[in-house]
Amino acid sequence: MLRGVAAQSSYSISETQRKRLVKQRLFIVYGVLLVCGLVILSRLMELQILRGAEYHELAQAQHFGGVVLPAKRGEILSRNSKSGETSILATNTTLDLVYVDPLITDDPAFVAEQLADVLVTEDSHALCSGGDDNCPRELMSFYSFAFDPLERLPLSGTGLVLEPVPGELPMVKAEEIIDVTEVRRLFARNIEKRISEKRVTFVPLLYGADKVQMNLVRDLGIQGVYAEEDVQLVFANPEEVDQDKVSGTARKLADVLEIDPDVLRRMLRSRPLRYVPVMRRLPPLLSSKIREIQQASARETQELRKQAPTTEAAQRVTDPLWSIALIPEHWRFYPVRMLWVS
Incomplete structure (x- = not known):
């Protein structure tokens, strides 16, 4: 009889201890979950409330970019008091800016070569070779001999240390220094380097x-x-x-x-680099040519997608020129002086 009571008492004590241990473990688990919840809640408060505007701004910068475009200004007119005729002293013209989005450029070399072939024309080569002010600014660095008179001195000098500087620098033919093919190659490498940057x-x-x-x-x-x-x-x-x-x-x-x-x-x-300007003030003819090569590239891409064996393979085919875009810009134009300003 005593043995039964002792066994029952021992059993009761062990059962009580077991329940106590279970409760202690549950309290520990609840405590850990509570701490984790508080950490997550505090982090959410920091992300959503304390620094919400900052992170929203950062997220916007990852997907969107802004470009400041010159505004269109009013015309300046002059009226002849005797004849009553009106002439335009200053007006506006709209020309395109071509730029590339590096973030979605898969083949920078191909894009650069396509743009260089279109933008470097025989007409622009002739203007830049002669040091004409109408030479596109983006190309002037490749024709420094035409715009910097000091670079002509080594071409006309004899090599003497005390050689006198001529009063009038000789005219240098562009063909003797650089041809249009070389300018296109140099311009293409310049574009490729700039659009290869992703940040x-x-x-x-x-x-x-x-x-x-x-x-x-x-x-x-x-x-x-x-x-x-x-x-x-x-x-x-x-x-x-x-x-x-x-x-x-x-x-x-x-x-x-x-x-x-x-x-x-x-x-x-x-932030990611989303905007690399290539050339401003494009003549309408060059803008049309860029649109033509984009349309041709889009058609070729569609054909390749149709020929793809699977849907997944078709989705992997992308247009190599879809990162090129044109933006219209308004520029000030003075018909009398033939002067362009932004």
């Missing part, structure tokens, strides 16, 4: 910065922010800027550069 690595923060501002920027010692005295420019490389401290960096620079901190924060944010 924004250069952002001008302030043009015309004075010495005081540039010295203050250097004293701050912010990684990724630079000051160039030669061109009086303060610029940044967002890929080198600490993205976890962008807001603080923007506040430090705001007082020095006299720019709104929110504007600086957006400029310093790391």
Whole structure:
């Protein structure tokens, strides 16, 4: 009888301990879940409430980009008081800007060659070779001999150290220095290099910065922010800027550069490169040619998709020129002086 009571008491004690252990373990599990929930909740509050606007802005920058286009201005007219005739002193014209989106460019070399073949024409080659002001600005660097008289000296000199500088520099024929095929090749390589970049690595923060501002920027010692005295420019490389401290960096620079901190924060944010201008003020004929090669490329892409063996294979076929786009821009035009300004 005593043995039965002892066994029952022992059984009761072990059962009580077991239940107590189960409760303790449940409390531990509940505590861990509560802590995890609080961590997740605090993180959500940070992402959605405290830094929601900042992350929304960052997400927008990953998918969208902005381009500042010159506004269309009114015409300036002149009226002859005697005859009553009206003449136009200043008007507007709309010309296209061609640009490339590097983020969706699969073959930069092919895109660059297609654009160079269209944009470098025999007419532009003749204008640039003669140093004409109507030469596209994007091509002037390849014809520096025509626009920089000092580069003609080595071509006309004899090599003597004390050789006198001629009063009138000789005219140099473009064919003797560079031909249109070479210009197209150089321009294509230039475009390819620029559209091969996938991230924004250069952002001008302030043009015309004075010495005081540039010295203050250097004293701050912010990684990724630079000051160039030669061109009086303060610029940044967002890929080198600490993205976890962008807001603080923007506040430090705001007082020095006299720019709104929110504007600086957006400029310093790391983001994909979505816009690389190739050439502005395209003549209508060149704009039409670019549209033609885009349409031809789209037709070829459709044919390749139809010939694909499977739906998945067809979806992998992309148009190599779909990253090229044209944007109309308004430019000021002075009919009398034949002068273009933005």
